[in-house]
Amino acid sequence: MDLKKINKTVIVTIIIGLLIVRFAGDALLFIIDKSDTNVAILWKTLTTLILIIPVYILIFRGLNSKISGYSEEAEKIFFLQLNRISLLIFILFSFYLFLHFIKLKTQISNNLFALLSSEIYALYSIILSVYILFFIWLWLLNKRHRRTIFQLVILRNGLFYFVIVEVLITLFPSMNKPVVSIVSKLMAIFIAIVMLSTSRNNQWLALLPKPEKIKLLWLSLFVVLVNSYITYSIYLGNTIINVSLLGFSPGAISFVAFVLGISVIYFFRILISVLASIPTSYIIERKMRELSSLRELNKVVSDSIEMNLLLETVVRLALKSTKGLAGWIELYDKDGTTNISASQNLDEEKINILDKSSELEKIFKSLEKPLVIDSIYEDKILSKLNWSVIPTARALIAVPLHSSGDKIGVLVVLCTDEYGFDDDDVKILTAFSDNVSIAIENSRLVKDSIEKERYKQELMLARNITEKLLPQKLPSLKNYHVKAFSLPAEEVGGDYYDIVNLKNGKPCIIIADVSGKGMSAAFYMAQLKGVVMSLARESECGKELLKRINTTLYKAIDRQMYITMSAFVIDNEEGKATFARAGHMPGLFKNNGDVTEIIPRGIGVGLAPQDTFNEHIEELELQFKENDVFLLFTDGLNELKNQKQNDLGIESLVDLLKQSGNDNPIAIESKLKNLITDFSQDESQIDDITVVIVKYAKMLK
Numbered sequence: 001m002d003l004k005k006i007n008k009t010v011i012v013t014i015i016i017g018l019l020i021v022r023f024a025g026d027a028l029l030f031i032i033d034k035s036d037t038n039v040a041i042l043w044k045t046l047t048t049l050i051l052i053i054p055v056y057i058l059i060f061r062g063l064n065s066k067i068s069g070y071s072e073e074a075e076k077i078f079f080l081q082l083n084r085i086s087l088l089i090f091i092l093f094s095f096y097l098f099l100h101f102i103k104l105k106t107q108i109s110n111n112l113f114a115l116l117s118s119e120i121y122a123l124y125s126i127i128l129s130v131y132i133l134f135f136i137w138l139w140l141l142n143k144r145h146r147r148t149i150f151q152l153v154i155l156r157n158g159l160f161y162f163v164i165v166e167v168l169i170t171l172f173p174s175m176n177k178p179v180v181s182i183v184s185k186l187m188a189i190f191i192a193i194v195m196l197s198t199s200r201n202n203q204w205l206a207l208l209p210k211p212e213k214i215k216l217l218w219l220s221l222f223v224v225l226v227n228s229y230i231t232y233s234i235y236l237g238n239t240i241i242n243v244s245l246l247g248f249s250p251g252a253i254s255f256v257a258f259v260l261g262i263s264v265i266y267f268f269r270i271l272i273s274v275l276a277s278i279p280t281s282y283i284i285e286r287k288m289r290e291l292s293s294l295r296e297l298n299k300v301v302s303d304s305i306e307m308n309l310l311l312e313t314v315v316r317l318a319l320k321s322t323k324g325l326a327g328w329i330e331l332y333d334k335d336g337t338t339n340i341s342a343s344q345n346l347d348e349e350k351i352n353i354l355d356k357s358s359e360l361e362k363i364f365k366s367l368e369k370p371l372v373i374d375s376i377y378e379d380k381i382l383s384k385l386n387w388s389v390i391p392t393a394r395a396l397i398a399v400p401l402h403s404s405g406d407k408i409g410v411l412v413v414l415c416t417d418e419y420g421f422d423d424d425d426v427k428i429l430t431a432f433s434d435n436v437s438i439a440i441e442n443s444r445l446v447k448d449s450i451e452k453e454r455y456k457q458e459l460m461l462a463r464n465i466t467e468k469l470l471p472q473k474l475p476s477l478k479n480y481h482v483k484a485f486s487l488p489a490e491e492v493g494g495d496y497y498d499i500v501n502l503k504n505g506k507p508c509i510i511i512a513d514v515s516g517k518g519m520s521a522a523f524y525m526a527q528l529k530g531v532v533m534s535l536a537r538e539s540e541c542g543k544e545l546l547k548r549i550n551t552t553l554y555k556a557i558d559r560q561m562y563i564t565m566s567a568f569v570i571d572n573e574e575g576k577a578t579f580a581r582a583g584h585m586p587g588l589f590k591n592n593g594d595v596t597e598i599i600p601r602g603i604g605v606g607l608a609p610q611d612t613f614n615e616h617i618e619e620l621e622l623q624f625k626e627n628d629v630f631l632l633f634t635d636g637l638n639e640l641k642n643q644k645q646n647d648l649g650i651e652s653l654v655d656l657l658k659q660s661g662n663d664n665p666i667a668i669e670s671k672l673k674n675l676i677t678d679f680s681q682d683e684s685q686i687d688d689i690t691v692v693i694v695k696y697a698k699m700l701k
Contacts, residue, residue: 011058015051022047023116030112041170041250048126048249055127056134074142079212081135086219088128093226095121096233099240108243115247118240122248125241129259136266143201151198155262158191162254170250188261195265202273213274220271227260227267234260310439311342314411314432319344321432322425324413325393329401329436331409332365341409350389360385364398364410370426371398375418394418399429403440411436463488466522466688469529471498477507479573479698483665487636487676487689494521494563495634495690496528500536502569508542509568511692513584513634515561515604524557542567542580543619550582550605550613563605566632568694575624575696580617583607585638588631588653589622595654598622598630624696627662632694636687637672643681652679664700665693 025047029040099105099121107114140148165184169176208216233239234257245252315327326345330338338361340348355361359381363371373396376382387393395415400407411433415421466488474482484497494514502508510532514521531552532545539545545567553563564584570577579587583604586597601618608616622630631653640648656675660668672691 008058011054014054015058018047018051018054022051023119026115026119027112030115044249045167045251048252051123052126052130056130075208078139079215082216082219085128085132085135086222088131089223089226092125092128093230095124096230096241099244105240105243108247118244119248121241122244122252125245125256126248126252129256132263133259136263140198140266143204145201148198148201151194154194155191155198158187158194159255159258161187162258163251166254167250191258191262192265195262196269199266199269202270205270205273205277208277210278213278217271217274217278220267220274223267224264224271227264231257231260231264307440308342310436312344314436315342315344318411318413318429318432321428322397322413322415322421325416326390327411327413329409329411330361330364331401332407338365346390346414353389354386356386357384364400364412365407367398367400367410368407369400370430371396372421372426373397374421378418390414392416395420397421397425397429399426399433401433401440402437408440461522463522466495466525469496469526475499475507477570479575479696480507480570481665481695481697481700482509482692483669484690484692485669485673486691487673487685489636489685489688494525495636495688496525497632497690497692498529498532500532502536502539502541502545504540506541507570508536508545509570509632509692509694510565511568511584511632511634511690512563512565513636513688513690514563520558520561524561524563527556528553528563541619542569542578543617546580546582546602546605546617547610547614550608551610553606554609554613557606562607564635565605568630568632568692575628577622577624577630578619579622579630580619582613582617585633585635586650588633588650588657590629590631590657590660592625592628593658595657597650597654626697626699628696629657629660629665629668630694631657632692634688634690636685636689637676637691639687640676640680640685640689641683642679643683648675648679664697665695668693668695 025043029043099117104114104118108118137152140152162184165180169180205213205216230241234242234245234253236242241256242253245256311329315329318324319327326343328343328346328348328351329341331341332338340351343351363381373379373382376387376394376396382396393414394417397413397415399411401409401411411429413425413429466486470486471484474484482499486495486497494512494516496510496512496514498510500508500510512525512528514524514528516524528549531549535548535552536545539548546565549565557563562583564582566579566581566584566587568577568579568587579598579600580602581587581600582602584602586599589596589598598620600620601616603613603616605613607613624630633653638648638650638653642648652675653672656671657668660671663671669691672693676689
């Protein structure tokens with residue numbers, strides 16, 4: 001049954017109802033003078049058992065589910081329950097003293113109010129004993145050892161033994177013989193030994209902070225003393241608590257005495273363990289602080305690449321772990337400049353005032369291993385510094401920071417006590433410096449990774465721009481058959497080709513290569529496409545188009561950028577064409593089986609002002625015959641490298657055209673791609689390759 005689901009109001013109502021019934025029955029038995037009969041004993045026994053069940057449910061439902069091992073939450077619950085038990089025991093003891101003072105024991109037999117008061121006291125004692133029993137049982141299980149379960153079973157059976165023996169003796173007084181008393185005493189000794197063994201697993205107490213140990217010490221001492229006194233009072237047999245329990249229910253005396261007895265043993269064992277661990281509290285607390293600090297630092301190192309946060313965390317945890325007064329981290333730039341990158345309890349201005357002579361900085365820069373100054377005022381150099389900015393500083397420790405084998409800075413911590421640092425301080429700060437080194441290296445690697453990813457994204461964007469700027473489909477031209485392809489490199493360039501119509505309607509094939517790589521080349525290519533589309537409608541020939549383009553772009557593009565271009569214009573359907581170039585690769589003209597490099601004069605777009613560019617531009621006239629081929633390409637083709645870093649060269653292209661026979665443009669494209677693949681031998685392509693193939697054929701095969 002899930003106790004947590006039972007309504008609290010219902011339980012309280014049941015308890016109140018049972019109490020009313022119980023007290024009413026006891027009052028009736030008192031009035032008719034039947035309190036000592038067997039019927040009265042059975043009534044008291046039965047109603048006590050029934051009453052304890054809802055009380056147990058009300059107090060303890062769901063408590064066990066909150067406790068898990070050695071967690072901080074379990075520790076909080078332990079002290080919360082112990083505080084409650086201590087308060088309840090104090091109330092029990094005060095109640096006992098009060099009833100003893102008013103001599104209630106002598107009034108029970110002839111005073112109904114005294115009888116009910118004694119029963120309330122007895123009921124309170126039983127409920128408190130249930131509370132204590134559950135507490136001990138719960139925490140013995142939580143801090144158990146190999147034999148805990150077996151020993152708890154023995155304790156449970158021992159409790160049943162004492163309660164049953166008392167009930168039987170009450171019902172059958174003739175059973176109260178010396179042998180029973182001897183067996184009970186031996187059983188009590190045995191139970192005490194088992195309890196001592198069961199409660200031995202108290203190593204967790206050593207991990208408690210010293211303030212909590214002191215608190216636990218006083219609470220345990222209080223419980224041991226009070227419960228010992230009450231247990232002894234029960235053992236005497238003629239005290240108010242003994243009489244109250246005996247009159248309330250058979251077995252109540254044994255139950256309360258048993259629980260209070262084992263509680264004395266349990267808390268006595270805790271008391272001894274706490275006393276033994278207090279002298280080592282400082283060492284343990286320090287180790288715990290160090291572990292906590294390293295755990296927090298490792299978390300920051302793994303979760304953050306923010307260097308300022310990391311360094312601030314290092315200084316803060318360094319002070320926490322060493323009980324330092326103030327501290328800072330100074331980092332050294334490659335040019336020798338010192339920067340205060342993080343500080344605690346001492347700002348950069350005060351640090352600069354402290355070290356106006358830079359003597360401290362010189363010492364730190366020369367460090368190759370941790371430096372400990374046990375007494376600042378006994379040190380010849382440090383004592384001369386301006387310590388008025390932090391007059392309470394008495395000792396100093398400095399640990400060098402490294403990254404990739406190079407010293408990059410120093411972690412400095414100040415202490416208020418002379419000789420306040422020890423070897424453990426050096427070790428923990430060295431561990432911090434190692435973490436800083438790892439974090440700085442991680443930060444560098446992450447930044448490099450981010451930069452590479454950013455560059456990769458830039459290349460992808462540039463590639464998308466490039467692909468969208470190239471024509472998706474080439475127009476059909478009578479007697480001229482055009483085929484083009486572009487093979488992008490890993491590093492984006494600025495290759496561009498297109499077919500536009502001039503002012504006179506003549507088709508003009510444009511091929512261009514923007515200098516540079518990446519996004520800048522892609523954007524200039526986009527700008528070039530817009531200029532070409534606009535100026536083509538105002539130009540009569542390829543030469544004029546190139547002049548207009550240079551005039552437009554000369555002052556619009558960066559001085560370090562330029563564009564090489566070629567313009568191939570088809571004059572008529574009978575094979576007449578013109579070719580002009582602005583610093584671009586030569587065209588290869590296959591005419592009557594021979595291949596010639598066509599290299600009209602011209603300089604790159606954007607390199608020279610209008611007059612100089614116009615003076616050097618030249619346009620050549622070409623006359624095609626059937627099956628003649630003209631090849632336009634960018635320098636990515638002839639400069640393609642193999643594994644020996646040799647260039648493909650133009651001669652290889654000339655040979656390929658000579659051997660192409662009457663191949664159509666598709667076949668020539670296939671041969672060119674095979675040549676590229678075979679020559680490069682999987683060597684990375686460093687520049688885009690763009691090729692335009694023009695074949696004149698009235699009857700294309």
